[in-house]
């Protein structure tokens with residue numbers, strides 16, 4: 001593929017997918033020509049760099065497991081396996097994905113509320129490395145499943161955090177009853193039950209602190225506090241603290257004004273902690289981090305074509321051939337992503353622009369006031385930092401448009417990894433009863 005002249009305007013955060021008007025080193029126009037629009041494009045080499053950069057700053061005894069929910073495309077997941085990380089799965093479907101991607105079962109962790117018996121059974125029979133138990137009831141169901149399989153399943157117990165920790169805001173460990181995990185008193189009782197069980201092996205604790213945290217000190221504090229809780233749990237249960245899973249939450253900037261996470265600083269804090277733990281009888285303890293967004297978010301972009309432009313020249317409204325049916329995150333968490341317009345003609349003036357999708361809902365708007373080169377019909381527009389919580393955290397069936405295609409790029413080569421699905425395919429799967 002060759003480059004076209006382009007007029008891409010956005011200020012990419014360091015290390016993003018957009019550089020010199022190209023996406024993952026390739027011409028957006030050539031990608032659109034080859035794969036049609038809309039499409040997601042993922043830069044696998046950039047994902048590899050992000051994995052290496054994170055692992056480089058982590059001390060001994062820290063492992064990284066990719067949170068598959070962030071981007072479960074098989075080719076992306078398989079690439080992360082080749083990068084040498086483990087996997088964190090939240091469902092039977094994600095377990096199937098990572099097994100198909102070739103992950104060694106011992107590197108797989110399963111965490112998530114509402115695991116069905118058949119999902120527990122699939123995890124146990126696959127011999128995954130560790131399963132996080134979210135409630136006393138789940139422990140009892142897991143024991144029955146493990147007993148039937150004749151296997152002793154290594155487990156962690158999940159500590160509850162305050163409810164809004166899941167909404168990309170900053171929150172520390174609380175310990176309240178809610179959807180995720182257990183409050184500390186319930187967790188201690190459950191730990192005693194687990195320690196007495198022949199069917200599970202209690203390794204330690206798990207807690208997800210908060211999503212999209214770009215403050216290294218906050219992330220380090222979460223790990224430190226969780227290890228102290230793990231120590232308390234192990235002491236009360238009469239076990240040894242062997243594993244602490246601090247979840248994900250490593251953040252990325254979405255807006256130009258946001259600063260990236262200083263992960264070298266995070267690494268320094270964790271290294272200081274490691275030295276303290278080693279001196280304090282926890283030399284054997286391992287810590288798992290489960291980043292999703294941090295590894296893949298900046299390595300993906302969603303690209304759509306402008307099908308209509310209206311409004312005055314000074315404040316145009318561009319309508320794309322895809323919107324929140326393909327990328328719902330901006331509407332879900334009310335967080336605007338940076339946009340880039342790829343215009344194939346001469347440089348254009350920047351104007352305050354609205355960019356929206358084709359759905360019949362006011363939610364389907366990517367921006368109402370971005371300063372962008374005035375869009376024309378036929379231009380391509382990329383929504384940046386869309387590699388995490390993009391394709392699968394969307395609403396593809398709403399309004400019966402085709403889905404976005406997914407494309408991976410590595411070593412300058414682009415490859416279709418998930419073909420576009422058409423409304424006809426959705427129709428073909430339906431049954432119209434002959435009543």
Ligand SMILES: Cc1ncc(COP(=O)(O)O)c(C=O)c1O
Nearest residue numbers: 067111248249250290291292293
């Ligand atoms: C248990 C668990 N681990 C890891 C993650 C990944 O989070 P992030 O993508 O913010 O790193 C999530 C996200 O919801 C999660 O629920």
